[in-house]
Amino acid sequence: MKEKKTKLYKWFRFMRGVYFGFASLVYPIKKHGHTQRFDDRSYIIVGNHKSVLDVVPLAICTHEPVYFMAKKELAEKKIGRWFTKKCECILVSRDGNDARAIMQAMKYLKEGKILGIFPEGTRNKTDELFLPFKSGAAALAIKTRTPVVLMVQTKKMKAFRKSHVYYSEPFEFTEFYDKKLTPDDVARADEILLEKMTAAYRELEKILNSKKKKK
Numbered sequence: 001m002k003e004k005k006t007k008l009y010k011w012f013r014f015m016r017g018v019y020f021g022f023a024s025l026v027y028p029i030k031k032h033g034h035t036q037r038f039d040d041r042s043y044i045i046v047g048n049h050k051s052v053l054d055v056v057p058l059a060i061c062t063h064e065p066v067y068f069m070a071k072k073e074l075a076e077k078k079i080g081r082w083f084t085k086k087c088e089c090i091l092v093s094r095d096g097n098d099a100r101a102i103m104q105a106m107k108y109l110k111e112g113k114i115l116g117i118f119p120e121g122t123r124n125k126t127d128e129l130f131l132p133f134k135s136g137a138a139a140l141a142i143k144t145r146t147p148v149v150l151m152v153q154t155k156k157m158k159a160f161r162k163s164h165v166y167y168s169e170p171f172e173f174t175e176f177y178d179k180k181l182t183p184d185d186v187a188r189a190d191e192i193l194l195e196k197m198t199a200a201y202r203e204l205e206k207i208l209n210s211k212k213k214k215k
Helices: 007-026 052-059 072-076 078-086 099-110 137-144 183-214
Strands: 029-033 043-047 066-071 090-092 114-117 148-153 163-167
Touching: 007 052, 029 052, 029 183, 043 052, 043 137, 052 066, 052 114, 052 148, 066 072, 066 099, 072 078, 072 090, 090 099, 099 114, 099 137, 114 137, 137 148, 137 183, 148 183, 163 183
Parallel strands: 029 163, 043 114, 043 148, 066 090, 066 114
Antiparallel strands: 148 163
16 A cells, blocks of 8 residues: 655655744644544545545545545646645546446546545535535445544634544445445435434534533
8 A cells, every 4th residue: 555656745745844843833723533543444534525635634534645636727826736736636627427437436546546536526614514415426435445434623723723533443335335326325325424423523522511611
C-alpha cells in the first residue's frame, strides 16, 4: 500500500509537514474517538462538510495519500484546478452519474489506496445536521469490501480556535456482501451510513458537553 516513491505521497508529506510545522498553531485540531492513524489498508473516509478546510483533518488521519472525490465545479476556478490536479482528485458530476469516476475510485480502493468523500457534496451552511447525502459512498464500500471510517465535526474550522474532530472505528457493510445489490439495498446502505454518521456526530457532542461540565 505504501506509496513513498510517488509524487502524490511526497506532496501529502510536504503538506502535512506544513500543517504540523506551523499551520496547526493557527488551526489546532483535537482528535477524538479512534485517534490512531489509518495506515494498514485501504479505507473510505467519509466526512461531513463544514468548510474548505475539512480536507485537513481528513488528510492527517493517515500517513498515506488521500484520493479525494470532488465535484467537477471545483476545477473550474484557477486555485481549485491547481488543488484538484496537485492532489489527483477524482472529479465527479453533481448528479453522481459519473461512471468513469466511480470506476477510478474502485480501482484505487482495490489497489489498497485511501479514498476521501464528503457525501453532502457541498459545504453545509444551514442549521441542519447534514445536507442530503449523495449516494455512492456505501455502494463503493460494498462493491470493493472496503472499511469505512467516519470523520465528523460540529463546527467549521476557524483561525485560532481549536477544532474538535471525531473519527469512528472502521466498519464494513458485511450484510450486503456476496449478494447482487438492488436499488433497495443501496438505499438501505445509504440510510445505515447516515445513521452511523448521525451517531458519530452525537457522540462528539456528548464528549464536548462533558468537557464543558467539568470546567
